[in-house]
Amino acid sequence: MADTVAELKPRIDKTLDDLKKELAKVRTGRASTAILDGIRVDQHGSPTPLAHVANVTAADARLIIIKPWDKGVLKDIEKALREANLGINPMNDGEVIRLPFPALSEERRKDIVKQVKTKAEDHKVAIRNHRRDILEALKAQQKDKKITEDDLKRFSKDVEDKTAAGIKEVDKIYATKEAEVMKV
Numbered sequence: 001m002a003d004t005v006a007e008l009k010p011r012i013d014k015t016l017d018d019l020k021k022e023l024a025k026v027r028t029g030r031a032s033t034a035i036l037d038g039i040r041v042d043q044h045g046s047p048t049p050l051a052h053v054a055n056v057t058a059a060d061a062r063l064i065i066i067k068p069w070d071k072g073v074l075k076d077i078e079k080a081l082r083e084a085n086l087g088i089n090p091m092n093d094g095e096v097i098r099l100p101f102p103a104l105s106e107e108r109r110k111d112i113v114k115q116v117k118t119k120a121e122d123h124k125v126a127i128r129n130h131r132r133d134i135l136e137a138l139k140a141q142q143k144d145k146k147i148t149e150d151d152l153k154r155f156s157k158d159v160e161d162k163t164a165a166g167i168k169e170v171d172k173i174y175a176t177k178e179a180e181v182m183k184v
Contacts, residue, residue, distance in 0.1 A: 004137045005155050005162075011130045012166035019123040019170060023177045026116055033058055036066075041080045043073060050077065064099040071095070104181075112181050120174035124167050131163040 024034035033056045040047035041054075050056060054068040054077060066081075068074055071094075078097055081090040091098040104112070135156060142152040 004134055004141070005158050008130055008134050008159055008162050012127055012162060015123050015126045015130070016166065016169055016173070019119065019173055022119050022123075023116060023173065026112060026119075026177065026181075033064060035086065036064070036081075036084075039080050039084050041073065041076050043076060050080065053077065062101045062103075064101070066090075066097040066099070067095070068097075109181055113178050116174060116177050116181065120170050124170050127163060127166045127170065131159055134159050 021037075024032065025037060026035075036050050036056055039050045041050055042048075043053055050066070053070070053073050054066045056064065056066050059065045066077060068077055074092060074094070074097065078090050078092050081088075081097065081099070086099075088099050088101060091100065138147065138152055138155050138159070141147045142149060147155070
């Protein structure tokens with residue numbers, strides 16, 4: 001009943017959070033440490049998050065500096081960065097690793113915007129799938145006489161409203177990221 005409808009908002013929120021995390025990893029013209037969040041460094045045979053073996057900072061708009069706590073891990077960090085295919089060439093000076101972010105060409109910016117749009121569309125589909133699941137559950141409850149037809153209509157309208165708000169939020173997140181990418 002209402003429990004089923006109450007499940008929708010947390011599911012949509014989780015989808016929106018996932019979209020934000022995905023887009024934080026997308027490279028823009030600015031250096032962002034979030035692009036390195038998924039990178040694992042092989043330390044003593046086990047994959048360890050980069051942030052657990054080094055201090056990662058954005059020195060300025062075009063440079064990330066990675067300073068390991070143990071200099072013996074420097075080569076492993078450099079290897080992990082190269083394998084991550086970030087499109088950035090790590091520079092190791094024996095103390096720190098520098099990741100210089102080159103300026104993006106107009107063509108590359110447009111490609112990135114296409115990737116962002118695809119991710120946004122995928123998350124809209126996920127929200128619509130949540131809507132479908134909830135509506136199917138409501139129809140099953142109405143068929144089993146757990147809710148009335150009037151309840152079904154009222155709950156369905158609530159589901160549609162929440163879905164529309166979620167999709168509108170995806171569009172807003174996409175527009176923000178697109179503006180960030182296209183900003184010269």
